[in-house]
Amino acid sequence: MKLLAVIEAYDMTGPAKNLTEFAALAREFDVETTVATFIRGQESNLFIETARANGVRVHVLRERGLGDRGVLEELAALVSRESPSVIQTHAVKSHFLARLAGLPKLAPWVAFHHGYTWPTLRARVYNQLDRWSLREAAKVITVSIPFRDELASKGVSRNRMEIVHNAIRPDWGTAKPSNDHRASLNIPADRQVILIVGRLSREKDHLTLLRAVERIRKLNPHLLIVGEGPERAQIEREIEELNMTRCVTLTGHQPSAEPYYGIANLAVLSSLSEGSPNALLEAMAAGVAVVATNVGGIPEIVKHEESALLVPPADPGAMAAAMAKLLTNPSLSRQLTDRARMLVLVKHSPQARTRRLAQIYRSLAT
Numbered sequence: 001m002k003l004l005a006v007i008e009a010y011d012m013t014g015p016a017k018n019l020t021e022f023a024a025l026a027r028e029f030d031v032e033t034t035v036a037t038f039i040r041g042q043e044s045n046l047f048i049e050t051a052r053a054n055g056v057r058v059h060v061l062r063e064r065g066l067g068d069r070g071v072l073e074e075l076a077a078l079v080s081r082e083s084p085s086v087i088q089t090h091a092v093k094s095h096f097l098a099r100l101a102g103l104p105k106l107a108p109w110v111a112f113h114h115g116y117t118w119p120t121l122r123a124r125v126y127n128q129l130d131r132w133s134l135r136e137a138a139k140v141i142t143v144s145i146p147f148r149d150e151l152a153s154k155g156v157s158r159n160r161m162e163i164v165h166n167a168i169r170p171d172w173g174t175a176k177p178s179n180d181h182r183a184s185l186n187i188p189a190d191r192q193v194i195l196i197v198g199r200l201s202r203e204k205d206h207l208t209l210l211r212a213v214e215r216i217r218k219l220n221p222h223l224l225i226v227g228e229g230p231e232r233a234q235i236e237r238e239i240e241e242l243n244m245t246r247c248v249t250l251t252g253h254q255p256s257a258e259p260y261y262g263i264a265n266l267a268v269l270s271s272l273s274e275g276s277p278n279a280l281l282e283a284m285a286a287g288v289a290v291v292a293t294n295v296g297g298i299p300e301i302v303k304h305e306e307s308a309l310l311v312p313p314a315d316p317g318a319m320a321a322a323m324a325k326l327l328t329n330p331s332l333s334r335q336l337t338d339r340a341r342m343l344v345l346v347k348h349s350p351q352a353r354t355r356r357l358a359q360i361y362r363s364l365a366t
Contacts, residue, residue, distance in 0.1 A: 001031045001358075001365055004084035004107075006075070006094045008038045009047040011253065013199075014278040015090050015114050016047045018166055021350050022357065023056045029358040036078055038063055038071065038093075046255065072101040079106045085365040086110055092126040095133035104136045108364035111137040115147055115275040115296070131155055138364050141357070143276035144297025162360060165301065166276040167353035170345050173261045173286025182263045185249050191222035192327050195264035195288070197257040197279040200229030202272070205293075205314060207238050209270040212319035214242045219327050221247060226260050228253040261286035266326055266333075272313050274298050280308075281348055284340035289333040291322040301348075307340040 003026070009016040023033035035056055037048060040063040051058050059078055061071050075097060079087065089098045090112045103109055111134055116127045131154040134140055140161045142148050152158050187193060194213060198204045206225065213223045225235070225248065232250070239248050251260070257279070261267065267283035267290050274280075274296035281301070283290045290308040292298050302308035309326060311318040326333050 001085045001361060002082065003031055003033045003086050003088055003361060004036060004079065004082055005033055005088040005090070006036045006098060007047075007090040008093050009045075009090075011046040012050055012255065014166065015112065016050075017278065019090065020047075020051050020054055020056065021167075021169075022354055023051070024054050025350055025354040026358060028351075029355065031358050031361065033057075034059065034082060034084070036061055036075065040065070072097060076101045076103065076106070079103055083107075086361045088112065088361075090114065092116070092130045092133075095137070096126065096129050099133045099136050104138070108138045109136065110139045110141060110361065110364065113140055113142040113147060113151060115143070115273060139360060141360070144274075144300055146296050147275055164353060164356055164360075165297065165348060166278055166281060167348045167350040168278070168281040168285045168344060169350060170285065173258050173282060173288075175258070175262065181259050185224070185251070185263075187222050187224070187249065187263070191220055191247070192265045193224055193263055194221050194323065195224045195226065195260055195267045195283075196270065197226045197260065197267070197282065198269075198271075198277075199227050200225075200231045200235060202231055203274075204229075204231075205270045205272045206231065206235050208314050208316050208319060209268055210235070210238050210242060210244065210248070211316035212270075212323060213247070214244060215316060215320035216324045216327070217247070219324060221323075221327070223248045224260060224264065225250045226254055226257050227251075257282060258286070261288050264288050266291065266323060268319070268323065269293060269298065270313075270319065271295055271298075276301065281344065284337075284344045284348075287337045287341055289326045289336050290340065291319060291326065293319075302340060302343070305336075307336055307343055309336070 005019055026033055035051055036059045038061050048058050061074050063071055084107050087103050087107045087109045089095050095111050134156045141164050148161050213221050267288045269292040271293050276297045292308055293313040294310040295313050304310040309322040311322050
């Protein structure tokens with residue numbers, strides 16, 4: 001079966017990682033994946049190079065600027081040329097272009113909904129257009145019950161939606177940590193490292209986490225922020241205002257967060273909105289205790305006081321109390337990480353996710 005996946009990705013974000021991994025594993029289920037991706041003003045990027053290094057065939061659609069209608073023609077021509085059994089799209093832009101280019105008339109279309117971000121006015125406009133786009137998809141794959149309910153409220157048929165959580169390799173993050181890595185970040189040996197991994201955007205709510213960490217200074221924490229994004233300047237201002245420059249490190253974008261989990265005592269997701277977060281699965285696989293907000297698909301993956309501690313969003317007091325509880329109670333931390341690790345092995349393997357998606361695609365292609 002031939003699958004054409006359309007995605008806009010410049011580095012290895014969660015959807016990009018999932019797609020690359022799926023393409024490699026899907027061959028076991030007789031699904032051959034070709035990727036079409038957009039690029040503007042560059043010859044290549046990390047996503048294209050990583051996909052090709054993993055043996056995935058990549059077609060690059062070059063945009064000359066915003067609203068380049070030539071991309072629509074090129075996309076439709078690619079579908080006609082490739083004759084895929086199923087077309088798969090990721091995120092708002094790809095959904096919009098797929099419907100505008102008439103791709104649903106050429107092959108069954110599966111749209112992946114990863115949730116909405118709110119970085120710019122243009123992005124929020126695209127988010128509103130998504131309700132128009134998704135109504136034409138044969139199937140919409142989303143990653144949590146709240147996301148499904150949100151789409152249903154916007155007119156997407158529940159009968160055409162499937163919930164498929166993200167997955168992670170069971171050996172992810174199990175390599176022994178390097179003391180040199182901690183030293184290279186200038187984190188003193190006596191600090192307790194609190195890690196957050198993700199894009200620096202408003203929905204990740206790093207500001208609440210900073211205020212929570214400030215409340216537990218007596219525990220000698222060091223906050224390690226891995227990621228890049230439009231909220232960096234605001235985060236840096238908050239660090240200055242809270243007088244936390246000596247106990248916070250921003251690493252910027254990193255090709256892999258794996259080494260950072262190896263030096264973490266605790267991982268935090270402070271998000272206001274989430275789907276099926278890869279950062280949560282990474283912490284679970286790496287054996288790092290988790291404090292997370294009780295939003296989106298997070299409580300579908302972990303349970304409060306069983307495999308993580310869950311707190312209300314935008315509540316620095318509750319977050320501080322949960323972090324302090326785990327940092328001062330190693331026995332509780334081990335109990336949570338042991339259960340979380342078992343969940344990863346049983347419910348979130350890449351093979352199980354790939355098998356489920358292959359079944360969905362075959363049901364549409366027949």
